[in-house]
Amino acid sequence: MTYDLVTALRPLLTAEASAEAHASGTEPGDLEQAVWLRLLEHLDAEGPPSDPQRWLREAVRSEVRRARRTNRHERPYDTEPADTSDHGPEHLALTAARHRALHDAVRRLPGRCPRLLEALLSPKDLTYREIAGELGISQGSLGPERSRCLGCLRRLLTPEVAAREARG
Numbered sequence: 078m079t080y081d082l083v084t085a086l087r088p089l090l091t092a093e094a095s096a097e098a099h100a101s102g103t104e105p106g107d108l109e110q111a112v113w114l115r116l117l118e119h120l121d122a123e124g125p126p127s128d129p130q131r132w133l134r135e136a137v138r139s140e141v142r143r144a145r146r147t148n149r150h151e152r153p154y155d156t157e158p159a160d161t162s163d164h165g166p167e168h169l170a171l172t173a174a175r176h177r178a179l180h181d182a183v184r185r186l187p188g189r190c191p192r193l194l195e196a197l198l199s200p201k202d203l204t205y206r207e208i209a210g211e212l213g214i215s216q217g218s219l220g221p222e223r224s225r226c227l228g229c230l231r232r233l234l235t236p237e238v239a240a241r242e243a244r245g
Contacts, residue, residue, distance in 0.1 A: 079120060082116075082120075082125060082129060083113075083116075085129070086116075086129055086130070086133050089130060089133055089134075090109055090112055090113075090133055090137070091105075091109065093133065093134060093137040094106075094108040094109045094112070094137060097137055097138065097141045098141075100141070101141040101142075101144040101145050101148070102144065102145070102148045102235070103141070103144045108137065108140055108141065108144070111140045111143075112133065112136045112137055112140055115136050115139075115140070116132075116133075116136070119132070178234075179198075179234075180195075180198075182230060182233050182234050183195060183198070183230065185233060186226060186229050186230060186233065187229065189212060189214075189222075190222075190225075190226035190229060190230070192211075192212055193208070193212060193219075193222060193223060193226055194223075194226055194227075194230065196208040196211060196212065197223065205219050205220075
């Protein structure tokens with residue numbers, strides 16, 4: 078009975094989780110897993126739901142609301158943890174993953190934003206004058222352009238930050 082129910086609900090749950098996850102800053106797989114757990118708890122306590130599809134939709138929405146509340150209350154640290162002496166393999170891998178995610182997001186930005194932010198992130202520590210010359214724009218327009226590009230980057234990374242970086 079349980080296997081048949083899971084088999085019947087899997088496509089619906091996959092579709093519902095994919096549709097709802099982004100708005101809550103949650104991965105669809107995490108949302109699916111939470112709903113499957115809820116279903117198992119429901120089966121154990123009350124047996125199968127009378128209307129499984131309706132129950133599943135309500136469970137997805139309930140988990141999305143829970144995830145939003147959690148994300149709203151969790152705040153990332155303002156700075157990295159005080160102990161930075163740990164340069165073991167895990168720390169190096171996590172740092173590399175953060176850098177890759179940032180550079181991947183920068184490459185997805187519109188217009189000349191990728192070139193501008195890559196110049197700002199350059200290890201050469203270029204001055205505004207050098208960056209403006211490299212991009213062929215006036216030095217005075219660099220600040221407003223940088224602000225616009227950082228705003229785009231922030232909006233692009235918001236779901237990723239909420240899903241991966243939230244600590245509290």
